[in-house]
Amino acid sequence: QVQVVESGGGLVQAGGSLRLSCAASGGFFSRYAMGWFRQAPGQEREFVASTNWSGRLTRYADSVKGRFTISRDDPKNTVYLQMARLKPEDTAVYYCAVDRTPYRATIESITFGSWGQGTQVTVSS
Numbered sequence: 001q002v003q004v005v006e007s008g009g010g011l012v013q014a015g016g017s018l019r020l021s022c023a024a025s026g027g028f029f030s031r032y033a034m035g036w037f038r039q040a041p042g043q044e045r046e047f048v049a050s051t052n053w054s055g056r057l058t059r060y061a062d063s064v065k066g067r068f069t070i071s072r073d074d075p076k077n078t079v080y081l082q083m084a085r086l087k088p089e090d091t092a093v094y095y096c097a098v099d100r101t102p103y104r105a106t107i108e109s110i111t112f113g114s115w116g117q118g119t120q121v122t123v124s125s
Helices: none
Strands: 003-007 010-013 016-027 034-039 046-053 059-060 066-072 076-083 092-099 112-115 121-125
Touching: 003 092, 003 112, 016 112, 016 121, 046 076, 059 066, 059 076, 066 092, 066 112, 076 121
Parallel strands: 010 121
Antiparallel strands: 003 016, 016 076, 034 046, 034 092, 046 059, 066 076, 092 112, 092 121
16 A cells, blocks of 8 residues: 655745655555645645646646646656745645555546645745
């Protein structure tokens, strides 16, 4: 079973950039779609971005489209979330997750299984 650990969070001013990393271990990383989610205080966890197992398909929440980019580096067993033009409302704990199904044909309706412990992103105004 693939396990993941997030890193790269921190404090940044509005308009700035951060790159989050999600390092995977314990399984065949390249077979699985990967996703990023976030949870702000007092709010439910929400979808941010996902990439399919090949990296050719990506999907974004409307709130981050055009500002965030998800990518994967299979030789490094890592998925990234490049965040630009950050806003205070992007402040949240960001989580990485692994699809439960290998080689899923679509990027819709992914059921995520393994989750990381999260990394805090704080955007100051």
